[in-house]
Amino acid sequence: MHYERLDFFLYILAALVPCGFITTYLIALSNGHVRAFLPYISDTGTEPPESCIFAQFLAFGALIQLIISYIRYHHLKLVINSTQSTHLSKHNILGFIFGVISSVGVTIVGSFQETNVVAIHFLGAGLAYGGLFFYNLIQTFLSKKLSTVLRSNKKLYFLRFKLLCLSFTLGLLFSIFSAISRSKFHGKNKIKWGPDDGGYAEHIVSTASEWLLTFGQLGLLLTFASDFRRIKIAYPTVYDPHLDNIQSSTGYQTI
Template sequence: MSTSRVLISRCHRDTRQQATHIPTRTADEDELEGDEGTPLLVGERDVGVTEECEGSPLLRKEKNQNKYKQSEGDTMILGDKLHVVTVITAIYVPVSFIITYAIAVSNGHVEAGFPYISDTGTLPPESCIFGQLLNFGALIAAWNVYIRYKQIKATYLPVNRRGILRANTVAFILGLLTATGVSIVGNFQETNVIVVHIIGAFMAFGIGALYCFVQTGMSLKMPEVPGSTPFINKIRILLCVLDTVFFILTFSGTASSGIGNHIYHMRWASSEPGYAEHLVATISEWLMAIFIVMFFVTFYKEFRKFRLTSPQVVFDIKPEIGCDQLNHTEILGTEYVGQNNTGTSGSFP
């Protein structure tokens, strides 16, 4: 018998069909069969399998097993080049802001000198583009958050560092909330649903800053993570401090500029009251966004030392399913569980 095996159910045939299609079992096969109804283990080179059984998803997976090895080829997108995700983040986010800024200025919807980021995506047509770009930006941010979460978990779960693992879960939740806030900002314009827009902005910048603080605190206690250096930790501390300062300046400048009087006409003139405070708030907002993006870039070196593989899916196959039913069954998992819950793992088909 071949060492590569799959679990298939015994074909239900009448006596004549069994005599025609099912070969005489060897002594090895008799040992593999347990109680009545237990799935039969058949090697990939065994003969006598019917045409219907050959077409089953389980046997199709067996034929491709050598091609898709979990240890080598079964990786996620950029699974062995995760540092590229930080580069994508550093390029995509500023380019998104510049695109909507250029459209808004060309249409005369905002002034050329430092409008709020949200103002550049408030009025159509740039509002549609802004929302779509930020949706992708939120997805990229969540991708960074997920990779970092899996990296820390893989490093410290075997040694049961409960404090770091709990902080890692908290950081993961904060990161997902930050990404959600980015999407909310893009889809709920300030001129339409101002309350939801402000909530999204607080999630993106406020909770985003909190995520950076938690990650920085964890980094100081995780020198064992491959790629982590004292210099990177110092950069993260600096970014957290700057992010906090500009977060305070953004909201205090917005409140003191009398923004309520200008919310529906976003073209500020230098002669208007509160213009100086307006500039402080808008410039601080742009810098705050840049610093959060830079924080994700600091994961570059650590992500280079880490590879992310596809998740495994486990499901049950009932022993009484025949070949006809197997032919119409979608086999999407990597582990096949029989009657006694003993599985055979493999790579994705």
């Protein structure tokens, strides 16, 4: 038995993330936990009950992201072995490692709210965004090197390259202006950051960059959908040699 249309994992992730964030944003806004204009993504999932929903969405998203990384790793492993491009094996392994790192980072972001354990929350965000950036970077590199087999044309490669550059720039803006705005903040509640709290302009640049970075990274992932569409996964087979001994000694047959 084979499973097809594995590109649906990418579509589910791309739909889950905005749906999850919009849901928690609307709940947080209705409860008066955030301001309406461009809060940080994490701010929409800081206070209960939205924090519970936020954590569940991210946990599910991390699982799907891990599945995507696993499928991609084995697909490229097959391509690399078939084309005798064994020098690319280490890049494939490294890409899978970054995929795992990013998935772990996503779960950390959902489990450790900024208002509770800020250092761990920021660590998770760094792993999530940084891991996904390097994962996409390696996948873009491998798709270029294996373009003949993967049927990746130049237009698709340049689109990925542009999205990588955009993600890198947005990541810098997000980090730099976040630090600047926090150094200027003199209000009482950073989740409800207002124009009178200091560093508000820098804060908006940072939050806007975070939202754009998130959707830019998802868009980059979606460019690999065609690769996932053409492959299949066989149903896993479970084998227990101990059962052979039981059958031979008792004559019992499983159905």
